[in-house]
Amino acid sequence: MARFPHRLLGLASAAFAAVSLQGAAAQQEGENLAPYQMLRSLQFVQDTVVTGDHSAGEMQRYLIGAIDKRLRAVDPSVYSDPRNVDAALIYAMSGGNPSTLEYLVSRDVAGNFDNRVADILRKYLSGQGTMVVNTLKAMVPEYRNERIGPYLALVAGNVAVAGTPLEALEFYDWARLAAPGTIVEEAALRRSVSIAVEADLVDRGMGYARKYARRYVHSPYASQFADLFVLLVVRHYGKDVAAADVEGTLAFMDADRRREVYLRMARQAAIAGKNDLTRYASEQATGISGGADDRNAEQLARLYGGMADIPSEKVGDAMKTIADLPMATLSPADQALRAAAQAIADAVVRPPVAQGAGSERLAQDTGATVAPTRDAVIDTASSANDVRGSGSAPGQTAGDSAAKDVSDFQTYVDRGRSTLNAIDDLLKEEGVLQ
Template sequence: MMMLIRNLLLGAAIFLTLPAMAVQASEPDVLPPYKMVRSLQYIQDTIILGDHSAAEMQSFLLGEIDKKLRSAERLVFDDPRNVDAAFIYAMSGGNPETLSYLADRDIEGNFDSRIVDALSHYLTGKGELMVESLQKVIPEYRTARIGPYLYLVLGNGMAQQNPKQSLKYYDSARLMSPGSNIEEAALRRSVALATRADMPDKGFAYSLSYARRFLTSPYASQFADVFVELAVANYSADTEGKVQEILSFMDGPRQREVYLRIARRAAIGGMQELASLAAKRAQSLSDGADTRENALANLYSGLVGVPSSDIIEAVNGIRSIPEADLSPRDRALRNAATAMAEAVLREPAADSLTQATPHKTDLQIEKSTGAEETGSGESPFAVSSPEPVQDLVQPAGDLQAASPQKNPPNPVLDAFLSTGRSKLGEIDALLGRE
């Protein structure tokens, strides 16, 4: 019944919005800036709720709003709704230079210089410079149209220096805009911040709220990454129930993807019990036809067996996995584990028995150049779209999603290799003493 009501309301919203969007597409000059920004907000909320095809319309609207704001007469901004529209546009993926352009032409004082300065610092990557000033101003805008956006910006700016206060600002932002892209962004970043600030209870609570509402968001894969980090870092019998509750809101493919990511993290971290458990659960969720997921589960469960007494069986198992079923990073991971195991099993040379210092092995590992660490490599959390989806007031620093690089580093693999070299050194040192 609730689903039927929701569909009816969504249909009515689309019916009422389409005429305005049609007018906008044909004659954008007819609409004032605030109405165009309302359409942008609707489109962005639609994308967050699963309609990723609307990304192209979002790009079109951002361009049209930019033209409208730059060509508007100064009298247009005597209407505070249009001033708010300019602020919201800047915080919704718009051109930050447009806000500066409008503020420079503002003779009447329609634009609050305090907000302009704060956003100028933030949007140019100097968020730490605006925190104190925005904290003083924000109570005046608590009930304003731009209030939720400002709280999100302030939460981003405070994330590094005061995580607890940052979470409070995120809470204010999402509670002021339920069901919107503001709530989605605030929740997703709250999960990441709580995880990295070692606040697992809050992290699981935020994760549950996100899983209930926004699994169809194009940013849900980012949520999955930080949730996996949270689950692995805080794995225990007490947290098992929380993890299961959160996963219960996901369909089979999404659950399997999360378990594969958990198994990978746990295998690299040497958490044998968790890696084996997650790998088995991923296999149980497989339909049997997808050999790729099964191959990954076998790889991750086999990796934790390398430093154990079952090392020969583990190596034979991961060697048998077809290379075509693994991503470049997982192939590199398998090669690293195999090389380490071969070094452990190799009979020591005569000169190594006289060594008093650890022996350094020379492992040549091919690093990947483009594959992302996403478990299966084909994440069910996000659907690709022809146009990039603009995240809302993107944060700087650790909370910002890393942009693709031509040759991205692989710190997880590096840590695995470092640990492996350390173990080999200890083994050689023991042999030397004998």
């Protein structure tokens, strides 16, 4: 993993130190920062996290707690400054405590808060965003040039995605263009890739993917992006996606990340029966060296590449390659894939056997079975770093995904056996098997 640029890291450290010193001075001298000043620090830290400095996560948690206390403690007259009102709203949309916004609005006797915005966010943060979807859509243009504009557009996209995903893309496009280089753009790009994958918008999806890989490959959410990108490629490789498209996107990643994505791609392609893509991704992963997991990556590439060769004249070599892989170095799910690959390879080369005494009917032996397993627990990024919302496409946990992968491959094995039986029947009808 490439290190965060030293200059930016130095700036971040200096900013964190300044925030800490300001906080200490405030406590000692009784001077307090205005909410909008504290929010700027939170925004800086969140933007730093999604661009690669994960060590800033602790500072983010501290600032969220400090801002929460400050918003509740200040004199209500502070909110006569629109910057502090916006700070409270942005805080609520950036992972803050939803009850704090409710607290402030309920005590707003001066009418500093726009009740329409407050009501929309109240329902959105409580999971009832669809109740105000039309009001929210109409309000986004009104606040387009305001400080809360990009955040409100992101929220509108999150609400619209369930019913009108193409309209959600428009909100995300505006949000990221209005807030480049921020956590807002990161979230909007990632969710745009998700929509493009589900809607089969290949060109737009690849465009969003290239932008994300160029700017946010070190985000805590980059793993989610990688899964979406792999799904997009596996579905459309050889039609609307070529090797050059894949390489053009992954070129922005360091060697370890490129290899990881190629291995994910090879695995999913092997399960989907996309043998050309499996071979290509396996070869690309094998050709990348220099990381700490070279040996393990090579073994995984051999496993997936061997699976691609099972339906070919190289089935013998594939069986040997797969059999030589040490089980101890594979995850439980990959152990199951190895067993499944061996089962179907055995079925391919096994001579037909008679079914029943005196029967002339010949069929492939179907005695082998492969039990699905689950992957070991995989660490994922905490949602605490994300801009609040659930705009990404419905997904699965890492364990559920692994179990589904193995189940899909079991189906592939069963389908292969059925195909072999059908071939036997056809050969018998043609008089080849007597």
